[in-house]
Amino acid sequence: MADPSPPVPPPLALVEVAKSFGTVRALRGVSLQLRAGEVHALVGENGAGKSTLVxxxxxxxxxxxxxxxVDGTPVEFAGPADAQRAGVAVIYQEPLLFPDLSVAENIFMGRQPLRRFRRIDRWALRERTRALFTRLGVRIDPDRPARGLSIADQQLVEIAKALSRDARVLVMDEPTAALSGVEVRRLFAVARSLRDSGAAVLFISHRFDEVFALCDRITVLRDGGHVSTDPAADLDADTLVRRMVGRDLGDLFPRRTTEPGDVLLEVEGLSRAGVFTGIGFSVRAGEIVALAGLVGAGRSEVVRAVFGVDRYDTGTVRVAGRRLPRGRPAAAMAAGLALVPEDRRQQGLVMELSVRRNATLTLRRALSRYGLLLGSAERAAAREWTERLRVKAGALDDAVSTLSGGNQQKVVLAKWLATGPRVLIVDEPTRGIDVGTKAEVHRLLADLAGRGLAVLMVSSELPEVLGMADRVLVMHEGRLAAELPRGAATEESVLRAATGREAGVAA
Known part of the structure; x- marks a missing residue:
């Protein structure tokens, strides 16, 4: 009887890979196999080593x-071009396309089909692009400029580019963070079709429901080391959490018994043509109020208008009874308002500056004497708030860009909490951060509310909304569709209001 054929080596594998940056050991002997025809999840806290591995x-x-x-043969990639030639493609959360070129030109940049005299064959370019999108089961006009494409469509352009290069290994790094539910389902259909065609897909996400819905195997990293690799069917969310953080996390949503106090934030009749209409609500001291709704409902636009970043046409905003002037964030800050924005990298931090400078940006005047910034006072303030929020950083003088996403979020929170606000507005406070840091942020918000702050929270994660909020305000197409107290807020009631199927105000 003939010997059985040897197993086919995986398209790509890491074997005992270690990587350090100075004194920081980012990877500690990690081994990983990416098999053909499989979606493999990579999970871990921020700072666990996922980005370095990718x-x-x-x-x-x-x-x-x-x-x-690669295919069982050791290789040395001198750069990304070598990895691409070996069939590896990475689809990032926010792809970088040439905005003024067409979709087809972005896909075949540097590899355009040519006619005589080295002229680009526009017809062939369009047809090859259409064939790629047909293979993916999506419709995107090849001649459409990349400028203005949604994040979801930009990701599909990158996937089509990878297929045009005959990529056999696709890495999807937090691809769903900025997508709507419909866009996530479309991306999952594409990922499954890639898997079924024999590609190896590495999927990185903090969202356990997505991991279990899509992936065949799950690898856990912690502190740069490999913890486990198991079939997804053999795991559950609680087991993953324990492996990721190395301990039982306890309640992800801390319980609070604080009685709300006086009204600290009051919004009446806030309207902006074409964006939101007739928005009115209040937030009391010691209360967490969540603003929920689907992507595009106008939630972020409302809180930006409340803080004065964006204009509004009519309505009033009051903090502790004091009416705020329109469009003046400085006046909002002086009244005790603080806003932690949704996009921490673009709107919350100056990525080139140090942790110290970012954590004290809101205290420039208070830390200065005769127009000169006191370095010792700045360092003391930065140290106090980064320690209170347990920011993990090599040194306060390190660039904030070197921190993990969760620690960057803590620096943004530190910057605003240092102002001693009475009302804290947080827009998507836990987007893109791991479950351990998410629990820390939840405990921090609960503690702040317990100390008498009024907290207004925008969140797209229903479990977070239901677990944290004393009241839920649901927006639908620029209007408040429902106000639900904790006892009446369920996934069904919130979704019904968010989709316009049911509206009302519960007492």
């Missing part, structure tokens, strides 16, 4: 020790 696969970083194998 950059090693993509050829951005070289391992200090260990090796990368």
């Amino acid at each position: 950059k090693t696969i993509a050829g951005v970083h070289r391992p200090d020790t260990g090796r990368v194998e």
Whole structure:
């Protein structure tokens, strides 16, 4: 009887890969196999080593020790171009396309089909692009400029580009963070079709429901080390949490018994043509109020208008009974309002500056004497707030861009809490951060409310809304569709109001 054929090696594998940056050990002997015809999840807290692992696969970083194998053969990627030639493609959360070029030109940049005299064959370019999108089961006009494409469509353009290069390994790094539910389902259908065609897909996400819905196997990293790799069917969310954080997390949503006090934030008749209409609500001291709704409902636009970043046409905003002037964030800050924005990298931080500078940006005047910033006072304030929020940073003088997403979010919170606000507005406070840091942020918000702050929270995550809020305000197409106290707020009632199927105000 003939010997059975040897197993087919995976398209890509990491074997005992280690990588350090100075004294920081980002990866500690990690091994990982990405098999053909499989979606493999990679999970771990921020700072667990996921980004370094992805950059090693993509050829951005070289391992200090260990090796990368392609089809069982050790390889050394001198750069991303080598990884691409080996069939590796990375789809990032926010792709970087040439905005003034067409979709087809972005996909075949540098590889355009040519006619005689090296002229670009526009007809062939469009037809090849259409064939790629047909293979993916989506419709995007090849001649459409990349400028103005949604994040979801930009990701599909990147996936089509990967297919045009015959990529066999696709890495999806937090691809759903900025997508709506419909866009997530479309992306999952594409990922499954890639898997069924024989590709190896590595899927990185903090959302456990997505991991279990899409993935065949799950690998857990913690502190740069490999913890486990198991079939998804053999795991549950609680087991993943324990492996990721190395401990039982306890309640993700801390229980509070604080009685609300006086009204600290009052909004009446707030309207902006074409964006939101007749918005009115209040938030009391010691209360957490959630603003829920589908993407595009106008939630972020409302809180930005309340803070004065965006204009509004009619209505009033009062903090502790004092009416705020329109469009003046400085006046809002002086009245005790603070806003932690949704996009922490673009709107909450100056990425080139240090942790110290970012944490004290709102205290420039208070930390200065005769127009000169007191370095000792700045360092003391930064140290106090980063320690209170347990920010993990190598040094306060390190660039904030070197921190994980969760720690960047803590620096934004530190910057605003240092002002001693009476009302804290947080827009998507836990988007893109791991479950352990998410629990810390939840405990912080509960503690702040317990100390008498009024907290207004915008969140797209229903479990977070239901677990944290004393009241839920639901928006639908720029209007408040429902106000639900904690006892009446369920996933069904919130979704019904958010989709316009049911509206009302519960007492």
